[in-house]
Amino acid sequence: MAERKHAWGPRDQNVLIGKEITRIDALPKIVGSAKYSADINSKGTLFAKLVTCKHAHAKIKKIDIEAAKKVPGVKAVHLFKDIDENEIKWDGDLIAAVAAERAEQAADGVKAIEATIEYEVLEHFVDEENLEAGKKAERSKVLGSASEGDVEAAIQGAKVVHKGYYGIQTISHMCLEPHGSHCEWKGDDLDVHLSTQNVSGTAGQFAEPLGIDEANVTITGNYEGGGFGSKFQADEWGLAAAKMAKEAGRPVRLMLDRATELKTAGTRPSGFVEVTVAADAEGKVVAWESHHWGTDGPGGGGVDVQQLPYPFKFPNFKRSQTGLECNTGPNRAWRAPPHPQLCAMTQTALDDLAAKLGMNSYDFFLKNLEFTLNDKAGTYAEEMAIAAKAIGWQEKWHPRGEGKGPVKRGLGMALHRWGGGAGPCTCEVKVHPDGSVETFLGSQDIGTGTRTIISIVLAETFGLPLSGVKVNLGSSKYPTSGASGGSITVGGVSGAHRRAAQDALWTIFDKVAEKYKVEADGLSAREGKIFAGKKEVCSWKDACRLIGPMPLVVKGEGPKKDGLTADQVGGVQMVDLSVDTETGNVRIHKFVCVQDCGLILDELTAKSQVLGALIMGIAYSLSEERIMDNKTGRYINADLKNYKLPRIGDVGELVAIMHQPASEYDRGVVGLGEPPVIAPGAAISNAVANAIGVRVPVLPLTPKRVLDALKKGGNA
Amino acid sequence: MPDQGHPTREDQIRSGSGFSRRDFLKGSGAAVAATTLAQSVSETEAAQQAGTKVAPAKASAVKLDINGKAVTVTVEPRVTLLDVLRDDLSLTGAKEVCDTANCGACTVLLDGKAVYACSVLAHSAVGKKIMTAEGLAGQGVDAVAQCFVKHDATQCGYCTPGFVVATRAFVAAKPNATVEDIGKGLGGNICRCGTYAGVIAAALECSKKGGK
Amino acid sequence: MSDFNVLQPAPVLGERCRSLRCKGMYLNYGLSEADRVAGDGNFWCSRNQRAFGPDDQFVGDKECRDAGRSCYEA
């Protein structure tokens, strides 16, 4: 027998893989029948609301949670803080929770508690962009420095030296389904519907602090309304729901309110930088020097700058960082951490250097591709050419600030990289004797199409229609699979399922070979049938009957170094936009992303990932930011009126070009969720600089920042 | 306030000065006419007066027409239609996201018009036909829903039912809509994952077909 | 499969507290050091599920290797 090796089939023979397949769970979401954790409403469910602090830094001197218990309908109360020990460290920090028969009764309970609280208000610091103020307030700490080569000498010998200031503000994850859970005790067992990216990893996080066995906890997460890196943990409010459910002897649903979601459930750290960057006469960068600051919240850290300048390694560099400890909510991983900030703090400065050199940005970036990491220079060059054609770079590009009238047009570009290797996954594939197929795994579909791509892999492997396979995920009782973060899910689950399905198929082939007296090696499964070469041997159902009375169960695991999956992706983005210099408004006309990501399982959902990332990029580039008020210390725009997200009319024409030459297909599957969200900040900022001739230093580029920069003037 | 080219309101009212008396706009005699009209309106009303029941500040029964079915819930006047749908009736297609009439995730149809259910009191919805995302699916799969599937206009899906209901109302009101029309009409819905490109494609197709 | 351009070797620190958690632990479990695919600097305490430990001090990779903390457990 020939060696049986796990592999993807030849590209031209795929029936489903690489085609535009609509997602299999679209309809339940569309008609509202898909149940999210926030929708769980089992009989007797109590609804919980939170008491949160409206001071940025305080001690609770007095609180009476019993006050809530006198309110009609209130069944359980939870205190988050040990009032003798715990300080309030940011606006929105949790104090207590109240569960009641009805939501409005819980709100009454919250008010009853609030009326009893006495605070000792302490001094706060929230001015994250202001390094000097941070030092003065003794809220700064030196986080370290690194260097290589001789920066001073390189700068001295350079043709052009550019010094600039750049920054990117803190944003919140702003998951539309807030963090939270529905907790229900059944005897000693705790059932948790959790809005999570980590179905397999959260049972223990409930069990340990609750003092129960992990085996008694079931986490269910069938649908999740957004996570973006912020939903890996049980969270203190998850424990509160479980405890209140125990106290009341009733199920409790506790989802964060919108303001608390923004303030407490995750932010992306801010980054500000002073850069000196130098190039030789050819336009090659010879030296980079930078000092960074910003905040990740109360920890006093900041953006992880180890990969700066991004994604380059220039011959000489030096960088240092100071962290600011702020009375702001803690950070959490945000889609592609920390690449978006690094890209925005690097490729803006490089583009300014290009302008100073008098070079077309395209030529400048092309010239410096040799310094990019991970051997991707060749791919970047191909992608730049494709993107330039799609956006009309050479026809439309002009030196900075040229253009008549109040509305000025500009082009900008940036590039990015990401790992995206396969994450750990175990699945159990069952082929039933009637030919039906299902799989079980403790993974989750966070909106990326996990169910769909698993279906594609199984159906393609078994030669079945998508309707012939069933995917069971979203329970911690299923085989353990990794959390969905870092773009590792698609590689993890597709590799494990291909392995399991091929193993199952080979078992079935052996039985078919024996029964029908054909060579097992020559068999293939397609169109619901088994073929020997081009000759039909039997139907899929006939073949599965040979399994016997019990299902064939095959375990799939990964990742493995068998070529099914790989890592390292890159991409290039170019944007064409207008800046209204009389209002400061930026309007996107066209935004092109050329993206490589190995073998693409579903072209439709892959493109959706890219398009969605561009929109999320437009959000943090143009409008979305946390606004901290120094006076009150509060996150003053923690609502959807003032935390401005792009609407459907704000995004312009978006173009996702999946760069998938044979060399990419042959690499195997690589994750895609994060990478395309990295470059928009720099690309958009560069396009604005190209349009108006002035660098707007800090993202997002709101009308205020654009007009302030125009007023200040100067050359970028 | 010192005069900044803007007399204080009190002064204007007291003296009757200000530009309102300038008659460059037609209708210098309008004040009289409108006063007459004002009286006639209130006289008509006086004739119509009928006793209106005041619902007390505690739970009372309200009968609602939801997706073609009559439903009675017992709730306080302060309870929103969204909370009734989600918490009392487990009709969770409408989602609570902003809770302040900004994001559209709770969009339902009220007498055929798209509204934010978070900003409608359940007591106000009496006598109106309420249609939720679940209701759209009632008579076979809705054309708008099919277009959303086709164009992959959903990712995490949390904004999706609200977007679908809003799109249903939009295409009914705006056949042959342009991308610009969509930007204006559907600007009341927020998607965080970034499905706008799919929604635009879906809305364009549905609108071309007149929402059929 | 190094994902990072690690230019600044991390100083050798003590052993992590057993209650320290981060996202990477749920992404990289079971993988060898060389196979790690993603991680981050977002930490929490498994005992109270907060960014501050039972001693009300910050939870972090450096902070939670300090055996002197009252809540530290090897």
Place this chain on the structure above:
Amino acid sequence: MSSFEFASPRTEAEAVELLAAHDGQTAVLAGGTDLISLLKADIVTPQRVVDITNISSMKGVTSVTGGLLVGALTTLDEILVHPLLAGHPSLAHVADGVHAIQIQSAGTLGGDLCHLPNCWYFRNGYGLLGTLNGESLPAEGRSDFHAILGNQGPAKFVSASRFAPALIALGAKVRIVGPTPDQVTLLPIEYFYVTPKSSDQRVTVLTPGQLVTHVWLPEVSSTLASATYEVLQMEGLDYPLASAGVALEMNGRMVTEARVVLGHVAPTPWVSHDAAEVLKGRSIDEATAQAAGDAAVARATPLAHNEYKVQIARTAVKRALLRAVGQLEGVS
């Protein structure tokens, strides 16, 4: 949200009677797009909410001697397409700028006129003037979206109404009934708004128990040109950074009378006599529109974080004027 009684009357008189109860501790509910949020935040805490949406006399647009009577319950989508309002394009410009069918179908003209300020300090519980320990928060904190004109007193918020600038420019009046059903007032809309000097004062002249029932619009001549221009950051649902409503009486290409009213720049809609003065006797072109815009903001006194709004207000005036005479091109 605290508990309250609820009533849904059929007539104006009934509504006014219902509103008079509880010493006027009552609230008027129309489209709900602002009030319900205020109730949820306990910023407004009435003992009774009166839902006026079933009062048929307050709906629709009717022609009356000397002008038009627009019911306070007329929704934005009706304003956008109503044939009787075709001569008032400045109103359709406003309705068209509200990029959300949900607000267009639920939001009413009366609701817009009575919309409370969007000031984030007010909405976060620091009172209408936004104070903490007696200090003005907008003065010392984040004033990004606050007033640049009329902000020398304690009020720093901006008037939230989107229709008021256009209506004031058109010479519209508001019809107010109450506190008893026989008390009817017709008030020019510029007098409807007041700048509170203390936190217990209001943003309009409405007293407890009063109801805005209609807006009266004077008949327009064929030589009147009107327009509104709102500067919106987002293409979708968003409140303007600044706006301008203008009405111009034209003699050929010459402006004989002008009214220029700015929105979202001061605690009340801001009538700019300075801008109007610049326009009188001139024809509208880029230069005169720019000059009027300059004049409108010449006395601006921006706060720490909102100097940019001076430029935005200037642009709103300029573009409203150009739009009124059909010369607004090349900008969205």
